[in-house]
Amino acid sequence: QSVVTQxxxxxxxxxxxxxxxxxxxxxxxxxxxDVHWYQQLPGTAPKLLIYGNSNRPSGVPDRFSGSKSDTSxxxxxxxxxxxxxADYYCQSYDRSxxxxxxxxxxxxxxx
Amino acid sequence: QVQLQESGPGLVKASETLSLTCTVSxxxxxxxxxxxxxxxxxxxxxxxxxxxxxxxxxYNPSLKSRVTMSVDMSIDQFSLRxxxxxxxxxxxxxxxxxxxxxxxxxxxQGTVVTVSS
Numbered sequence: 480q481s482v483v484t485q486x487x488x489x490x491x492x493x494x495x496x497x498x499x500x501x502x503x504x505x506x507x508x509x510x511x512x513d514v515h516w517y518q519q520l521p522g523t524a525p526k527l528l529i530y531g532n533s534n535r536p537s538g539v540p541d542r543f544s545g546s547k548s549d550t551s552x553x554x555x556x557x558x559x560x561x562x563x564x565a566d567y568y569c570q571s572y573d574r575s576x577x578x579x580x581x582x583x584x585x586x587x588x589x590x
Numbered sequence: 591q592v593q594l595q596e597s598g599p600g601l602v603k604a605s606e607t608l609s610l611t612c613t614v615s616x617x618x619x620x621x622x623x624x625x626x627x628x629x630x631x632x633x634x635x636x637x638x639x640x641x642x643x644x645x646x647x648x649y650n651p652s653l654k655s656r657v658t659m660s661v662d663m664s665i666d667q668f669s670l671r672x673x674x675x676x677x678x679x680x681x682x683x684x685x686x687x688x689x690x691x692x693x694x695x696x697x698x699q700g701t702v703v704t705v706s707s
Contacts, residue, residue, distance in 0.1 A: 481634065515693040517635075524684055524700050525635065530693040568635055572692055578650045579625075579637040579692055 482573050483507060485582035491559045492590045499585045501552040501569030507580065509550035512572040516545055516554045519566040519584075528567070529554060556587070564589045592617030594685050594698035604707045608672040612685030612698060619643060619666040623688030626659065626670045628681040629700075636681075640688055641668055675705045 483503040491497040501514060508514055514532050517525035527536055529545035532552060544555045552571075556563055569582040598610035612624065626638040639649035641659040649657045658671040672679060682702050686694035 513692065517694070524697040525694070526697070527693055527695045530689070530695070536695065570635075570637075570693070576651060577648075578652075579640075581635040581637065584634045 483582045485585045490588040496557045499554045506575040507573040514552035517568045596701040610670045614666040624668045630681040
């Protein structure tokens with residue numbers, strides 16, 4: 480079991496807004512560790528989507544946004560598109576484990 | 591742009607040692623941390639560890655007793671050695687560049703490793 484938890488799945492219709500939560504604790508997100516988000520399309524390597532809680536790398540559409548509050552973080556996707564269907568992972572640093580940790584991943588289905 | 595490419599055996603026997611190499615091209619090798627991450631089929635991502643270009647290593651405590659990483663700056667490569675393999679080590683192994691605040695901003699395509707009994 481990961482020390483940061485995500486819902487196994489979320490879904491939404493094209494054009495809608497969805498959010499994916501990433502819940503941690505006082506030893507990781509709540510300790511001030513940054514949260515990063517990755518998108519993994521089927522059969523491909525993960526791609527950095529959001530870094531430092533809310534920053535988008537060059538080339539990532541502004542439909543994707545991240546936020547962090549207390550011991551949790553969220554990824555929001557607006558204007559949902561079919562090509563957004565993928566697995567999404569959050570990642571942070573856990574001070575108790577002294578390790579970089581990933582959430583278990585969330586499968587986004589575009590209806 | 592920076593590209594990472596994993597290489598190594600696709601099939602290894604249980605109890606033996608896995609050795610993988612990641613070759614970095616198209617960009618700066620120094621001043622970054624270089625990471626190994628794995629993903630069993632149908633499952634999530636697990637960080638294995640990282641190495642700086644000065645050779646400083648940090649390993650996931652869950653794997654620390656079996657992991658060794660090394661770096662060769664002369665050819666822009668870093669390597670992973672994982673001992674005492676079991677079926678649970680069967681996974682896609684990725685190498686990735688560590689950017690500021692521990693984000694992984696560039697990934698290799700991954701290499702499938704199967705541990706056979």
